[in-house]
Amino acid sequence: MAVEIQLCALAVDVLLIYFFVRNKNVGLYSGKIFFYTLLTHTFGMFFDVLSVFGITNSSSMPEYVTEILCRLYLISIILYMLFAFIYTYTDIAKLRQSKALKTVWVLFFSLSVALTTVLEIGFEYKNRHAYSYGSAVNATYIASFVCLLATIILTFTHSSLMNIRKKRVVRLWVSLEIIAAVVQFFYPQLLVVGFAATMGLLIIYAEFENVEVHLNQETGCFSSASGVAFLKELYERNVPFSAILIHNNEEWKIAQKEEGSVLLEMTEYLSRFTDAKLFHSFEYDFVLYYDSSDPKENLSRSGRDIQDIMQRFSQQWNNGKLKIETKYIYFPDASVVGEHTSFTRIYHYYRERVESITGLLTVEKENVDYIKSLYETVNEIKSALAEDRIEVAYQPIYAVKEEKFLSAEALARIRTKDGKILQPGAFIPISEEFGLVDAIGLRVFEKLCRFIKKEDIQSLGLQYVEINLSISQCEDEELAEKFAQIFKRENISPERVNFEITERSQLTKKTTLLENMKSLMDIGSEFSLDDFGTGESNLSYVTSMPVKIVKFDKSLVNDYFKSSRAKLVMTYTVKMLKELGMDIVAEGVEEKEKIDELSKIGIDHIQGYCFSKPLFEKEFVKFIKENNH
Numbered sequence: 001m002a003v004e005i006q007l008c009a010l011a012v013d014v015l016l017i018y019f020f021v022r023n024k025n026v027g028l029y030s031g032k033i034f035f036y037t038l039l040t041h042t043f044g045m046f047f048d049v050l051s052v053f054g055i056t057n058s059s060s061m062p063e064y065v066t067e068i069l070c071r072l073y074l075i076s077i078i079l080y081m082l083f084a085f086i087y088t089y090t091d092i093a094k095l096r097q098s099k100a101l102k103t104v105w106v107l108f109f110s111l112s113v114a115l116t117t118v119l120e121i122g123f124e125y126k127n128r129h130a131y132s133y134g135s136a137v138n139a140t141y142i143a144s145f146v147c148l149l150a151t152i153i154l155t156f157t158h159s160s161l162m163n164i165r166k167k168r169v170v171r172l173w174v175s176l177e178i179i180a181a182v183v184q185f186f187y188p189q190l191l192v193v194g195f196a197a198t199m200g201l202l203i204i205y206a207e208f209e210n211v212e213v214h215l216n217q218e219t220g221c222f223s224s225a226s227g228v229a230f231l232k233e234l235y236e237r238n239v240p241f242s243a244i245l246i247h248n249n250e251e252w253k254i255a256q257k258e259e260g261s262v263l264l265e266m267t268e269y270l271s272r273f274t275d276a277k278l279f280h281s282f283e284y285d286f287v288l289y290y291d292s293s294d295p296k297e298n299l300s301r302s303g304r305d306i307q308d309i310m311q312r313f314s315q316q317w318n319n320g321k322l323k324i325e326t327k328y329i330y331f332p333d334a335s336v337v338g339e340h341t342s343f344t345r346i347y348h349y350y351r352e353r354v355e356s357i358t359g360l361l362t363v364e365k366e367n368v369d370y371i372k373s374l375y376e377t378v379n380e381i382k383s384a385l386a387e388d389r390i391e392v393a394y395q396p397i398y399a400v401k402e403e404k405f406l407s408a409e410a411l412a413r414i415r416t417k418d419g420k421i422l423q424p425g426a427f428i429p430i431s432e433e434f435g436l437v438d439a440i441g442l443r444v445f446e447k448l449c450r451f452i453k454k455e456d457i458q459s460l461g462l463q464y465v466e467i468n469l470s471i472s473q474c475e476d477e478e479l480a481e482k483f484a485q486i487f488k489r490e491n492i493s494p495e496r497v498n499f500e501i502t503e504r505s506q507l508t509k510k511t512t513l514l515e516n517m518k519s520l521m522d523i524g525s526e527f528s529l530d531d532f533g534t535g536e537s538n539l540s541y542v543t544s545m546p547v548k549i550v551k552f553d554k555s556l557v558n559d560y561f562k563s564s565r566a567k568l569v570m571t572y573t574v575k576m577l578k579e580l581g582m583d584i585v586a587e588g589v590e591e592k593e594k595i596d597e598l599s600k601i602g603i604d605h606i607q608g609y610c611f612s613k614p615l616f617e618k619e620f621v622k623f624i625k626e627n628n629h
Helices: 004-022 029-056 063-088 099-118 135-157 164-186 193-209 224-236 256-270 295-313 340-352 365-386 424-433 437-455 479-490 510-522 539-544 554-560 564-579 593-600 617-627
Strands: 122-126 129-133 242-248 277-280 286-290 326-331 360-362 390-399 404-415 464-468 497-501 526-532 549-552 583-587 605-607
Touching (some): 004 193, 029 129, 029 193, 063 099, 063 122, 063 129, 099 135, 135 164, 224 286, 242 295, 242 340, 256 277, 256 295, 295 326, 326 340, 340 365, 365 437, 404 424, 404 605, 424 437, 437 464, 437 479, 437 617, 479 510, 497 510, 526 539, 554 583
Parallel strands (some): 464 497, 497 526, 583 605
Antiparallel strands (some): 242 286, 277 286
8 A cells, every 4th residue: 555655744743743742832823823734734644544545445445435535635735735825924924914815815725625625536546556636636736836836925025024044944845845746746646745745844843843943052941032022922912911021130250050050040940930931031131921811810920920039039049159139120011012122122221221220120101101202202313313303503692791692502403303393301311321412412513513614603793602512422532533524624713613511420531531622622622611500510620621611500590699608609609710710601591680790790601591592593693693783
């Protein structure tokens, strides 16, 4: 009886089912579809063997029984091919969720089954080879070819959305199927289609669905890559879940062998929480996902487990030799996050700022909204830089003695896509946090230089324009060289720009700042000390920095008119600074009545809304022309 190849394929299928079922699996959609594909093919091989048995024993078996077995085998082939097609797009969310596509393949399968059921079928046993033939067989070949063709086309039309390795393996799988189908079509006695399919399934299992592929080899729990895929599917399928993220301080360093044993000890302990799926994350981090269909159950179990976990991780590891500082990020209801990219973003945001977490951080909706808003601003800043929507506003600075405007301060603004203006307070702190402030500062400086050149500010009566330097700019060893090149490129005298600096406790490279200041002063620029009187700038900073101008902060100026003590402090501070040969600017002055009193104690310049708010280029030029007679 010619069933050797089919029996061999069936045996391999059964082994694959055994290995797939006996091991824990992540529960990804692709794994489920692979299992359905494998089961369908196994049943197909079973019916194939039975149909061969029926054909070879047609003399002792009713013909209709053999016919039913043959038709069931043909139907199983179509169903297997259809599952193979579905498996191909398990990585592509928009196809997985497409109702139209589901409708198409349900109709296709129904039509194919109907044709296979009603069309003529025959079977023959000749020279130890049993096979079926007829219109039903031809219809099966056509349906199978359509599925294979759709599968191979899909790997090209949606190539960019597919895993590269998976795409290649699927193409190999389909190629084996096509070659086997062609061979068996012309030589029906060679029953190789089923065996070729088994080989394809074996390759897929080895490459993607083998549990070892999804495990972290060091710890034995699911890997970080599997965790990302699992998280993505949870959100795509709207599955309610809770999550516990465990961050172990990365600074602990012990022998590699002992380090591995500690991670295994942690994994062994965390694996006891069988209500959750355990993933090894970045470095020494672990993540537990609770994905029961009942949100209350997830909350109850995760809330109970996190207390036990915190208790254990507060103790020592490695036989009492090692104590590790551990922080926890807890999502009691991760559905409030909305999507997997936002979840990952929140995780990384807090992980990078883990020193700010005291033990346990519970992520609620307000945390999600805050970080969402934060990244919306980050994206707005990035797009504004890319689309040149960084604008510069200029606030006039009044010289008391000369009774005219001799300078101004250049201030960054962002014009949003809908035309609104973002003020510095809305984006400067965020740009500093996300490393975008240097790009903004450079763009503002370039626009300032072009403005100075275009308007010939000396003809307007302006001597210079001030511009702020951020902390990171001050610590940039190439800052002076960059600015010098821009001065040269725009043919601008460095004397026309005054750089504002602020003493900040975060400044770690004071030597670099001093070197930048010296280089820029050597070519003609000068410096101002901004925000004096806020607690960030003090007298020691004045004496250690080669600044020409000191700018009194708005808060100190306002206190001068409210407190006799502040008035005394400011009066004597002005006197001391004047003796040091410095010019003084009072910021944030909103009432003109204050100008006379400020000038009496030695204030040289007034900046504030009492004269003008910051103005964009055209308005600013118009204002200066009208007021500098």
